[in-house]
Amino acid sequence: MRSRILLVATVTIYAALYAADAEAQTRHTIWDGVYTDAQATRGSAQYRQHCAICHSANLSGSYETPPLTGRFIPYWSGTTLDVLLDYMNTAMPLGLPGSVDRSADADILAFILKENNFPSGSTELKAGADDLKAISFDTEKPQPAGPVKKMKSK
Numbered sequence: 001m002r003s004r005i006l007l008v009a010t011v012t013i014y015a016a017l018y019a020a021d022a023e024a025q026t027r028h029t030i031w032d033g034v035y036t037d038a039q040a041t042r043g044s045a046q047y048r049q050h051c052a053i054c055h056s057a058n059l060s061g062s063y064e065t066p067p068l069t070g071r072f073i074p075y076w077s078g079t080t081l082d083v084l085l086d087y088m089n090t091a092m093p094l095g096l097p098g099s100v101d102r103s104a105d106a107d108i109l110a111f112i113l114k115e116n117n118f119p120s121g122s123t124e125l126k127a128g129a130d131d132l133k134a135i136s137f138d139t140e141k142p143q144p145a146g147p148v149k150k151m152k153s154k
């Protein structure tokens, strides 16, 4: 009897550890290099074609159109990337919503992250809702290494 209780307890602990481990492996933030430079380059072309006319070539927006840098970042803080991509895909481009497909939107999102100085990595940003849900829009850099510049430093 006692050994059975011990067995149940052991299994429970292992299951909890396994779940915690799996969670740690699948959750990311936009600081983890969630897109590639090549993808951002493709996104740049898409952005120029579909978005720049209103949000301007350098993402600074205009009188009627909000910027996609600066205050844009704290505004989306705490969400996950699926929320932002869904918004881009269903509400934008204004006037022709839904005219850009999700994979092109993912490329544009990669470009927006790059322009906001979030690091690139070795894996492309996928357009699937579940993949994007696993990436949170954290505005705080994990280990502080100086203030985040508003525009790219190149």
Ligand code: HEC
Residues within 6 Å of the ligand: 047, 050, 051, 052, 053, 054, 055, 064, 065, 066, 067, 068, 072, 075, 087, 088, 092, 093, 094, 095, 100, 108
């Ligand atoms: C015809 C002009 C126009 C075009 C083209 C356009 N947008 Fe927008 N966009 C707007 C306006 C205006 C708003 C503000 C909408 C609102 O407040 O409801 C906006 C809002 C946004 C937001 C939310 C900004 C915030 O502060 O949260 C995002 C993200 C965005 N647009 C992305 C895009 C992307 C990506 C494209 C290209 C695929 C695009 N937009 C094309 C006019 C445009």
